[in-house]
Amino acid sequence: MSTATVTGMRGPLAGIRVLDTTGVVVGPVATLILAEQGADVIKIEPPEGDLMRRLGGRPRKPGMSPKFLHFNRNKRSIALDLKSAEGREVMQRLVATADVFVSNMRPRALQSLGLTFAAMAAVNPRIVHCTISGFALGGPYAGAPAYDTIIQGLSGVAACHAEVLGEPRFAPFVLTDHLVGIVAAQAICAALLGRERTGVGEAIEVPMFENAAAFVLSEHLDQRTFEPDGHMGDPRIMTPDARPLQTSDGYICVSANTDVQARAFFDAIGRPELKNDPRFTSVTARLAHVRDYFAVRAEAMLTRTTAEWVEILRRHDVPAMPYHTLQTLLDDPQLRGSGVLTEEIQKNDDDQEETMLGLRHPNRYSNTGVPESRLAPRFGEHGDAILAELGFGPEDRRRLSGRAADAAE
Template structure:
């Protein structure tokens, strides 16, 4: 499968990277001279290369095309005509002005699977708005439930709206390819950051739509489960979750406070939610008396859901992460050996793999244009 990738920043590149992980030949079309916006996002940089760009652009080949020129658009049409999938993340209407919209591309490649990614979709009054992750997180409600009560709105530490959008886009493309395999028909796949954000609100959305409850920020806590949050230990933080009554009794016994399980304020989860402040204060007093590693060890051995809050250096030094084999090393043309987080999905017969490093800007222009001239579609 060849994927013509007209995306930039995070959501679109994340989707096409996932397709590349599964074996697609992803040809990334970039602006001459500057390329994808996130090539300039930093610091941190490594020898001039943005670590942000490296995170979402493995398994791709880069081609510089000036889509403002007739020659650039002609070459882009040749590329899409030879591609099974086209993915774009311009503002709605841009690809039409370039002569690369779905209807036009379908004339060149009738069975094409064409995916459009936008901030707010193509039908509503906000379709022309720029759709960066944090703006959609604000508009779509995620920032209203992230942070601490009474505190300022907080964005998630990584662009989860973009990542979620990329996952939905890849899912839609794969479903469309399966349909094409069965029927020979291509189709237009659309996903917006706002639609992905709404889908990801899960229980918070349902709480409002079904019960009229407007969820607010809970810090590390949970609106419907107590205890289910981070507690300050003597030397750090530990997250404890007791999502049912049996686990709460086990937690109370393990930390040496069995009387909590018999307290009428805390007997059921609904009781614990109603008396959240009292219970959290009691648990905090007890958990602050030992180190986080101590509580993680004893609670894990007792069967209580628990995890110490780790920093990223600790995460990538963790034995479980090492055992997963998910951190892979690729040979970058400028940086040499570069470690990257590889695919999350495991397939027993057709494993996902990292076969190409994130490309230099325009690194494969000559190669891909030669293939277009010869009418070839490189298999990987």
């Protein structure tokens, strides 16, 4: 029986089973993407559960923090102690039924638990084995622990802030965790496509540092690409002037990069003579005089309200949108209208309904559709159903569920 039949899911990855032993953010981001594409993601949690159940903000229900809810939608949860014989027995059966295994354990832990690619491929030659690590094998940092802040500081993300703000800062969200999670999901999908051509799976290594450093350097190598002492940093971005622009009543985001857009912008602000200004006549000229160009934009935006400028700039086909605070983002009509941000109902411990804000699939698939949006699972919520799918009888399910509960205590 396919996992698509078991879960009733739709989407381009319907029928693909993913074993997810990751925790916190980077791995759950990757498997969330796969789940939202229809994969049956089985979240294999240790006896203490994913740390994000407790770390991700104050929960309404124990073990269901806000961040955990948003990073673990559309997944199923089973609690397994992979250090025990019973846990390994269940894991072996899961591996035999799976298409993908995802982990952010270090190599030594994978080896000791029998979760290496070689061990899994001996059971299931079609398995795609993805390890998300801090650092690639072969370098001096291999095997070292890594968190988002470590990677932001090491990869140059914090240095980009220093160029603009005068001091190194971390981005105010786990940027590299999200970035690498997306990369891992893409790599897994590529490996699944490759498996269809070759008939066999493969091991994937997705290192956080190398991916984040490549992300920064592809943007900011600039002239250092050609010259040993060349300038680094895109001057359009590495400037304090690259920011939302103040209007008479708030802020606006404007981007006029092409020659057509720049000329339209000058018309919109009532400065058509600037179209012939040598500083602004081409992309190359505006790049060389980027501070002057930004100063013109900033001065002009002060003369009207945000709403007025949005209407004027749209009429001239210049990309512009209002600036949102975190609070006003919740009222954005596009997010509400597209169904990405929506009110959802969950039941509390007293079985009473309460409202929460939910995040649903942003992407659409015309042929396969998207799976029904499901709330994040309670700890071990689907353990009995998953064990039944693996062929364990009632007595064995009670035994294994009891061991998991004992371990959790």
